[in-house]
Amino acid sequence: MRVTSPSLKRWLFSTNHKDVGVLYTVTSLVFFFVAGALALLMRAQLAAPFGRVLSGEVFNTYVTIHGLLMILWVLSPLAIGLANYFTPLQLGARDLAFPRLNALSYWFYLFGGFAMVLSFFFGGPNTGWTLYAPQSACNDPLCSPPGINVAAAGLILLVGSITMGSINFIVTIFKMRAPGLKLKHMSMFPWAILITVFMMLYAFPSLLAGLILLYSDRSFPGRLAYLSTAQGGNVPSLLWDNIFWFFGHPEVYIVLFPAIGVVGEILPTFTRRPLYGAKYITMSIVVAAVISFIVWGHHMFITGVSPLTTTLFTVTTIAVSLPFDVMTVSFMETLFRAKIRLKAPVLFAIGSIALFVIGGITGVFLASIALDHNLRGTYFVVAHFHYIMVGAGILALMGGLYYWFPKMTGRMYNERLAKLHFALSFISFNVLYFPMFLLIEMPRRVFFYTPDTGWAPLNGLATIGGLVFGFSQLLLVANLGRSLRKGAPAGPNPWDGWTLEWAVPSPPPLHDFDHIPVITEDGVVHLSGGESHPVASGIGDGHSIPHSSHSSRWPIVVALGAFVFLLGLTMGSGPPGILQLTPGVVIGLVGLYGYGKESFIVHEDEKVESWPFKAISRMRFGVWTFLASEIIFFGVLLSAYLFVRINSFAWPPLGYFDIGKGFLNTNILLTSSLTAVLALASAKAGSRNGVVASLLGTFALGAYFLYNKALEWEELAIGEHLAPIGSIFDNFPLAATSYYITTGVHGVHVFAGLAMIAYLLPRALKSADLRHQSQTILYFGLYWHFVDIVWIFLFPLFYLI
């Protein structure tokens, strides 16, 4: 790819955290307007009885794409955009730990958004953002052609983006803080981001696992059908409910916490006093994050599950509201009797808190099983979550945009216009959503209603509010767009802020800090006299010397390859042909080859604060963090196995899965783990022959494992040798689904490991410094052993139990 325009080159190839932050922020705003336009059309449809603006099918598709885009492509990415730009600055770092991975995250996010928008042209997902089974599965009349598949491709890219981003932020925050900057010194925004990315790391693999089930269900109906099978009563739909909400409910807090972090930055600055109870706010966020993983069942109160679980989830749901009380009270105490400078950012922050209180309290109503029975699926719920998502989330993040705009651009925005934007947004928001609390008899996904329902006045009012709210957002674009060129110079610290980003010029230089700041025990910052670090990443932006070696064209190519591959995989109905997959595979391989071959060295600074992970390198820490997400991913697949195993009517008897073959394959993988660790030992000892032989051995064993697996797959499918029972598909469809998906996903992991060995072997042969190569072999080994561990559990679960 040859790009000559310096400006285009910068935005396409930059890996600098500030550039990537700007890309995230601007892209999320574009998606905000796309998804907002869909919402306005839905409001137009519902403005009066017998609406004729949209057909039912289109309305359903708009509801789905609006929800998915707003939650996943607007709210979190807007926060991640700000986090990209400001977290390294607030930590006293020069960039994120893995700059190229950061760029890759962005491009996965963007192409994922393209796929989501494209899905509309393939028939569109029409099930609501929850993609509930069995509606989302192909056997159902509601199932649309490939629309849901393409949407799933977009979601898979997004999960990839989020997983890479989470790893990057976790490693950065733990390993790259300025000397002396302890965790306790961090302000609220980096704290909120740290907890958010941990939640992302643990929650999103569940969505990925769910999407794989959904895709296999739609592509191989009747064969790999977890979600649309006629077996097992309501088990399949409950399975999706569990997997989706296991991700979906933590997602609410994933969206909310960065907003709380932004409010926690704005309030101290504009009240000129420390955040009241900052330590307790942080602890509350941690507690809420933990509890948020055990509340998902409250979305299933009326699905016929046992009273024991509904009671448990009622308790946890009420419990999760308590930490938010602490946060709200702390914010109010910070504001109480303070001399507040009423600038736009703080107005947005205060507005956000007020709306959060309303959204939060109405959420507690829904924790009650009795109330939930009546309120669920009505506009009361729509009002509740929009008060949280838009009221608390978007408004706070917009406050953050105004707050940090001077730092990002070096120019002030127009204060009067910003205040008008706030006033219009706040008032119209309440005109839009408060009437919905009163529409407690109106189902949330109807696309028309009749006059005798009495819903017309409140709907009309909501539509007026929606129109004003929607169009008032143009003030934000007009204000920031104009100020970008004509705003008054901001200077380095227009708000007299206390955090580290205000200590550098506006906009910050490419390398962030001329001298890495040093923080003393009591939190005092020393900005000069530290060590000078000439190395920066990214392409020059006119503020500093360009370091073109730290730009990379490969992240966008890799992401494009993944996008084209997934489109090929999902565009048609049923399994794709080779031709559909080839372009994506080719582009992806070219990208990965370039990515791997490119020299892109990020030096690890010794003088950083990295407790409690001082003794581990960034890369190794990153690989381990990835494996933590893999634990959840396979955990969810095993949960699906367990769910159908316990609840299905029929399961193959002991011996149906050939124990001898399972035993052989287990020993093959265990031996491959031994050879992998011997490769590491050989590299450390400087033995090239040892490394090559061990890696070749690992490759051969991995390939032999896959060969055996393929034979076994075929045998089970045909069933000739399994008399008197016969094919697994004919006799045990749920067991077949579970077996093929679980071992199939594991097999893909083995295949990826073989590809890694194919990459490592030539390097081991050529490398002058084998000890240096040992690090790469170690990273590979961590992955390979993990894949081995997964099989260690699959063997007894399928063959012995």
Add this chain to the structure above:
Amino acid sequence: MSVKVYFAVFGILVGVTAAEVALIGVQGISRSLTTTTLIGLAGFKALLVAAFFQHLKDEPRPLSALLLVGLVIAIALMSISFLQLHPLDL
């Protein structure tokens, strides 16, 4: 870590795998005890691989916590299979 340790760990892993297969042929053990034992043995093998082959025992302790949190969360989801539809089986 010496190569001898790796071979010793490998030997244990293969031995325990053989024991797993042998266990299902033993008469007189209840199905639930067999299942629990097999899961326990798989956990033991996984722990060995993580501790010695992945060198987790030499890594900072908080790293183990990071992985343990993932494990606990995954188990929370698995537990729902027992609680949600068959609460009386407990």
